[in-house]
Amino acid sequence: MAAPRIDLAGQVVIVTGANSGIGFETALALAEGGATVVMAGRSEAKVARAVEEVAERTGSTRVVAGALDLASFASIRSFAAWFLDEFDRLDVLVNNAGLVLDERRETEEGFEQMFGVNHLGHFLLTDLLRERLVASAPARVINVASVAHRAARRGMTRDDLQHERRFRSFAVYGESKLANVLFTRELARRLDGTGVIVHCVHPGSINSGFGADGDAAVLGSLIALLGRVVLRSPRFGARTQVWLASTDDPAVVGTTGGYFSWKRRWRPSRAARRPDEARWLWEQSERLIAAAS
Ligand SMILES: NC(=O)c1ccc[n+]([C@@H]2O[C@H](COP(=O)([O-])OP(=O)(O)OC[C@H]3O[C@@H](n4cnc5c(N)ncnc54)[C@H](OP(=O)(O)O)[C@@H]3O)[C@@H](O)[C@H]2O)c1
DSSP: OOOOOOOTTEEEEEEEETTTHHHHHHHHHHTTOOEEEEEEEOHHHHHHHHHHHHHHHHHHHHHEEEOTTTTTTHHHHHHHHHHHHHOOOEEEEEEEEOOOOOOBBBBBTTTIIIIIIIIIIIIHHHHHHHHHHTTOOOOEEEEEEGGGGGGOTOSOOOGGGTTOOOOHHHHHHHHHHHHHHHHHHHHHHEEEEEEETEEEEESSBBOTTTTTTTHHHHHHHHHHHHHHTTBOOOOHHHHHHHHHOOOOHHHHTOOSSEETTTTTTEETGGGGGOOOHHHHHHHHHHHEEEEEE
């Protein structure tokens, strides 16, 4: 059955990590819906190719490339400054970019990269765009989390947040995805009453390029192998976030702070539902950004 048509004419959206996988399909669907889509990514060449493809396939002239490396505060700040200068509104921010690494690497400011890119970079980006979102309300922030957040059953590793003492790839990835859910809930609480809703999503188990670039060799080859057999397509993976970005369903627009998958709201893990954990992560994130700035 064909997906119902969405109408986003006049809206401006940003998708991070839009050059590939689920982010690419999200940008494509939102452009098909008539939105102005800023496709943000860290590789200028890859983003340029992706923009060209979306423009060609949708016939839209409102698909724009944005240079954004979430592993660099300077890049995040320069992207946000450029965006605020170029566009007078922001209706939907899709914080989609993410990575999994099988060894400990650091961002430009010295944060462990999965925490730094998957969580902290998006935290800073959202903060820099927050006033524009509020001024454009009703508006939405969609954070791409994962069911992997459940792996971090004890919550954030408060005494080793940068995993300097102990690094286990999937556990650290899971913790960064827990951070996405906690951030969603705390941001939703702080934006309550502004007309900006905030939700997060588990896209499903998707056969994208995730982990396949040698970033996480073992996990990557496992995913590639499984991919041929059981995983769904990136287009399928984009479905719930495209729906969250565009639907008028009261289950989405009448609520905030939800965790969705398969276009349904689910209860995230116990650790993800702890308000004290969400507040702690928020305060730590602010402190870390201030200290590095
Ligand atoms: N695939 C799954 O089964 C699955 C399941 C649950 C959740 N997710 C989540 O879904 C999201 C999208 O993943 P995907 O499956 O579509 O994988 P993907 O194809 O690897 O896409 C990830 C995107 O993030 C970008 N990215 C990585 N590091 C970045 C940085 N420092 N700055 C800016 N962009 C950066 C990548 O850019 P480059 O092309 O330059 O590397 C790429 O465009 C991720 O948040 C992931 O955690 C995926």
